[in-house]
Structures are given as C-alpha cells and as structure tokens.
Amino acid sequence: MLRLDGVSTRYGQIQVLRKVSLEVRQGELVCLLGGNACGKSTTMKTILGLVRPFEGTVEFQGERIDGRKPADISRMGIVPVLEGRRIFPDLTVEENLLMGAYLRSDQVAVRQDKERMFGMFPVLADRRRQAGGTLSGGEQQMLAMARALMARPKLLVMDEPSMGLSPLYVNRSFDLISRVHAEGVTILVVEQNANMALAIADRGYVLQVGEIVLSGRAADLRDDPAMRMAYLNTARKD
Amino acid sequence: MLAQQLLNGLTQGSMYALIAVGFALILGTLKLVTFAHGEVFMAGAFVAYTVVSLVGGNLLWAFVLAVVAAGALGVVIEFFGFRLLRNAPHTSSLLVTIGISTIMVNAAQLIWGAETKTFPLGQETGSVTVMGLTFTGLQLTVYGVTLAMIALIYVLLDRTKVGMAIRAAAQDHEAAYVLGVGINRIYSLTFALGSALGGLAGVLVGLYYNAVYPTMGGMMGLKAFSACILGGLGSVPGAVVAGLFLGEVENLAVAYLNAGYRHVFSFAILILFLLFRPQGLFGRKENIR
Numbered sequence: 001m002l003r004l005d006g007v008s009t010r011y012g013q014i015q016v017l018r019k020v021s022l023e024v025r026q027g028e029l030v031c032l033l034g035g036n037a038c039g040k041s042t043t044m045k046t047i048l049g050l051v052r053p054f055e056g057t058v059e060f061q062g063e064r065i066d067g068r069k070p071a072d073i074s075r076m077g078i079v080p081v082l083e084g085r086r087i088f089p090d091l092t093v094e095e096n097l098l099m100g101a102y103l104r105s106d107q108v109a110v111r112q113d114k115e116r117m118f119g120m121f122p123v124l125a126d127r128r129r130q131a132g133g134t135l136s137g138g139e140q141q142m143l144a145m146a147r148a149l150m151a152r153p154k155l156l157v158m159d160e161p162s163m164g165l166s167p168l169y170v171n172r173s174f175d176l177i178s179r180v181h182a183e184g185v186t187i188l189v190v191e192q193n194a195n196m197a198l199a200i201a202d203r204g205y206v207l208q209v210g211e212i213v214l215s216g217r218a219a220d221l222r223d224d225p226a227m228r229m230a231y232l233n234t235a236r237k238d
Numbered sequence: 239m240l241a242q243q244l245l246n247g248l249t250q251g252s253m254y255a256l257i258a259v260g261f262a263l264i265l266g267t268l269k270l271v272t273f274a275h276g277e278v279f280m281a282g283a284f285v286a287y288t289v290v291s292l293v294g295g296n297l298l299w300a301f302v303l304a305v306v307a308a309g310a311l312g313v314v315i316e317f318f319g320f321r322l323l324r325n326a327p328h329t330s331s332l333l334v335t336i337g338i339s340t341i342m343v344n345a346a347q348l349i350w351g352a353e354t355k356t357f358p359l360g361q362e363t364g365s366v367t368v369m370g371l372t373f374t375g376l377q378l379t380v381y382g383v384t385l386a387m388i389a390l391i392y393v394l395l396d397r398t399k400v401g402m403a404i405r406a407a408a409q410d411h412e413a414a415y416v417l418g419v420g421i422n423r424i425y426s427l428t429f430a431l432g433s434a435l436g437g438l439a440g441v442l443v444g445l446y447y448n449a450v451y452p453t454m455g456g457m458m459g460l461k462a463f464s465a466c467i468l469g470g471l472g473s474v475p476g477a478v479v480a481g482l483f484l485g486e487v488e489n490l491a492v493a494y495l496n497a498g499y500r501h502v503f504s505f506a507i508l509i510l511f512l513l514f515r516p517q518g519l520f521g522r523k524e525n526i527r
Binding site for chain 1: 399402403405406409410412413414415416417418419420
C-alpha cells in the first residue's frame with residue numbers, strides 16, 4: 001500500500017535520511033523505531049509531503065506521491081495523528097470530530113461516522129459538548145484517534161503516540177491503537193518506545209542516524225540480540 | 239441626565255466594539271497585531287463619503303460599498319503583510335502593517351485632501367423620545383448595525399463549517415492544516431471579515447460625528463487595540479464588552495470632567511489592566527507571550 005524506495009532527504013547541507021526503504025501492506029500495523037533525531041519525524045514528513053526527497057520514490061497504492069502537495073496526499077487517504085495529540089482545546093469534542101471530516105462532503109455518512117465513534121469511545125459521547133481542552137491526556141488521545149478516523153483514512157500515520165503520556169496512559173494508548181487496527185485500519189506508528197510498539201505491531205523497522213539498520217517481523221525483532229542491546233533493555237520500564 | 243449620558247456612551251461603545259471585534263478576529267486567528275486596522279476604518283468612512291457625494295443620500299449603498307472595499311483592503315493587507323512574510327519573524331509583519339497604514343493615510347490625503355469632509359446629507363435624521371430619553375435616528379442605526387453584526391459574527395463562527403475552521407485554525411493552525419483546512423484561504427477570509435467590520439465602524443463614526451479625515455483612524459486603531467487587550471487577546475466576546483466599556487468610560491469622563499480627559503481614561507484603564515490583569519477580562523494566562 002505504502003512503499004518508500006531508497007528515499008534520501010536533506011535539510012540544507014545536512015543529509016537526514018539515507019536510502020530509506022520501507023513498506024506498509026494493506027491491513028498491517030507497522031512500527032518505525034529509533035531514538036531521538038534519527039530521522040523518524042523526517043520519514044513521516046516525507047510520507048505526508050511536508051519534506052521532499054532528493055532521491056528515491058514514495059508510492060501509495062501504486063501511485064507516486066513524492067513531490068505532491070500535503071493536501072493532495074491527505075485527500076488520497078493518508079491521515080496523520082500528530083505528536084502531542086493536538087486537540088483543538090476550545091472546540092467541543094463533537095466539533096473536534098467534525099474537523100476530522102473537514103474534507104468530506106457526505107454529511108449523512110459523516111453524522112453516522114460520528115455516532116460510530118461515540119459508540120466506539122463512550123467516554124467521548126459523555127463529553128460531546130465539553131471543550132476538548134478539558135479532557136484528560138488519555139481521553140485526548142482517544143479524541144485524536146477518533147478525529148483521524150473521521151477522515152476515513154486508508155492509512156493512519158501516527159507520530160509518537162506515547163509522547164508526553166504517563167505510563168498508565170501509554171499502555172492505554174497502545175491498547176487503543178491495536179483496537180483501531182483490529183477494526184481493519186492500516187497503521188504506521190512512528191515511536192521511540194520500542195517495547196510497546198513491538199508488542200502490538202506486525203512488523204517493525206529500526207532507524208539509526210537516517211538509515212534502516214534492522215527490519216522484520218515484530219516477534220523476531222523482539223528476540224533480536226542487537227535490538228535487545230540497543231533498545232529494549234534501556235526502554236524497559238518494569 | 240446620567241441615563242442620557244450612558245446612552246451616548248453606548249453609542250460610542252458600540253462603534254468601539256465593532257472595530258475591536260474586527261481587530262480581535264485578526265489577532266486571534268492570524269496572531270497578528272495589525273497597525274493598519276485604523277486606516278481600514280478610515281478608508282471605509284471615505285468610501286461611504288464618496289458614494290454619498292456622488293449618488294446622493296442613499297446610505298445603504300454607502301454601507302455596502304464601504305464594507306466591500308474594506309474587506310478587499312483586508313485581503314490585500316493579508317497578502318503583503320502576512321502571507322509573503324510567512325517565514326519571516328513576526329515583527330516583520332507588524333512593521334509592514336505600520337508601513338501600510340502610513341501609505342494609506344498619505345494616499346487618502348492625495349485622493350481626498352487633508353481637510354475634514356462632512357457628509358452632504360442635509361438635515362439630521364429625526365429622533366424619538368422614550369421615557370425621557372432621546373434617541374436620534376443615527377444612534378438607532380449604530381445600535382442596530384452593531385447588534386446585527388455581532389449576531390452575524392456569532393452565527394458565522396459558532397454555527398457554520400467555515401466558522402469552525404476559523405476557530406480551529408486560530409487554536410492550532412498546523413493541526414487544522416493536516417486535516418485539510420486551506421489555511422491561506424481561512425487567513426485571507428478572516429482578514430477580510432475583520433477589515434469589513436473595521437470599515438463598517440468607519441462609516442458609522444463618520445456619519446455620527448459627521449467628520450471624515452485621513453488621520454481619523456490613528457486613535458481608533460489604538461482604541462481597538464486597547465479594547466482587545468482589555469477583553470483578552472483575540473477574544474471576540476471580550477472585545478465587545480471592552481469596547482462598550484471604553485465607550486461608556488470616555489463618555490462619562492467627557493460629560494462630567496473635561497473633554498480633554500477622554501483618551502486619558504481609556505489608556506489609564508489599559509495600563510492598569512496590563513499591570514494587574516494582563517490576560518484581560520476573558521483571556522487566559524497561557525495566551526500571553
């Protein structure tokens with residue numbers, strides 16, 4: 001569904017990504033792992049059209065999307081969930097959901113989807129007239145997810161869903177992601193917390209200084225000695 | 239007597255509220271303090287004056303054309319003062335709006351001359367007296383227009399999709415952008431809307447005092463800015479309340495103390511608020527940078 005092939009990018013003189021290749025297939029939950037400043041965000045921005053690669057290609061459903069405008073890419077069905085949830089604090093929960101469907105014009109279906117989200121996340125239904133900013137961190141994560149789903153994404157790209165959440169909410173947040181995945185949504189999660197991400201993902205890629213150094217099935221990555229050394233032990237909280 | 243003074247203050251305050259709401263919309267959404275707002279106000283007054291001098295007493299056309307012209311000016315100012323400077327530091331935009339305001343004052347002097355113009359409307363419109371209070375036709379017009387505009391802005395912002403997008407963009411423009419909101423269009427529209435309100439206030443003030451001159455926007459722009467700080471940066475309801483409040487205070491100062499104290503009171507209140515409640519009446523602390 002999504003395929004990056006030999007993608008390299010730079011900011012000014014500094015090369016950030018070096019021949020990054022990765023793939024997300026229909027229905028998969030794939031995670032892209034790595035520490036700070038390893039190029040995770042740049043990879044995400046490249047997929048969303050916010051950064052242009054100077055070599056390599058990005059394909060979505062067989063069409064090249066590198067060099068296209070972000071708005072066109074989001075219209076094709078790639079929907080991001082930004083780091084930090086980015087709920088509109090003074091819009092009500094309901095309005096936040098409607099903003100997710102901003103590009104859709106099928107009002108009847110939008111209303112149905114909204115009710116479906118309230119069914120999926122009853123907490124949000126209870127708070128539908130409340131301002132988004134009054135929700136707890138975990139509730140905001142749900143709202144961010146539901147808002148993204150309102151766009152009927154073909155591919156959900158999530159940036160650091162665990163960032164800034166307490167350990168309890170990190171767990172809930174990943175439960176939420178696997179729930180949404182179970183509903184049939186294809187997801188790419190960009191994440192530092194390798195333990196959590198590999199626990200729910202089908203496959204994973206590991207980025208280091210702009211290069212993919214490891215990739216494979218999530219279960220294999222969890223047992224990979226290099227992986228354990230580099231990430232899992234340090235990331236382990238228990 | 240006091241009631242009559244309060245009524246006059248309400249008139250003044252309505253016009254402040256109108257121009258301040260426009261200012262607050264722009265400030266709240268684009269995070270830009272526009273120093274050309276007073277000049278858009280002035281331009282609105284001059285367009286109305288020109289229409290009335292050319293085609294005579296039909297005020298409706300004067301209002302409509304002034305609002306349209308002010309809105310169009312807003313689009314131009316947004317383009318040069320904001321969009322072209324998207325990646326520049328924020329102070330650049332601010333300085334450009336100061337430059338635009340200077341250009342506009344001088345352009346108005348070139349086109350219409352520096353002397354004060356009066357509307358060739360002949361006799362004052364009639365007045366009605368209710369319970370000992372006298373309302374002039376102009377006052378009623380000011381109340382009516384202000385009320386209608388505030389209601390219109392409320393409905394637009396709160397009940398329509400584009401209004402929701404404006405609010406969303408004001409709160410987190412990046413998040414709105416990735417959801418597909420055309421940010422440039424929203425900014426342009428907001429600037430046009432805010433400027434149209436400023437232009438409308440210009441027509442009302444020009445008619446009410448029957449005086450239109452190129453520098454009439456300077457003090458008004460500052461008053462709009464004051465009302466915005468008083469109401470809470472970028473808060474539309476705050477701008478309405480603060481505008482009415484400033485109008486009342488000024489009017490009472492003129493009536494009971496001395497006409498010279500008029501601006502002193504407004505700005506003294508502003509300074510007190512900045513010292514003791516910088517977030518204003520309706521603002522939040524975290525909005526202050």
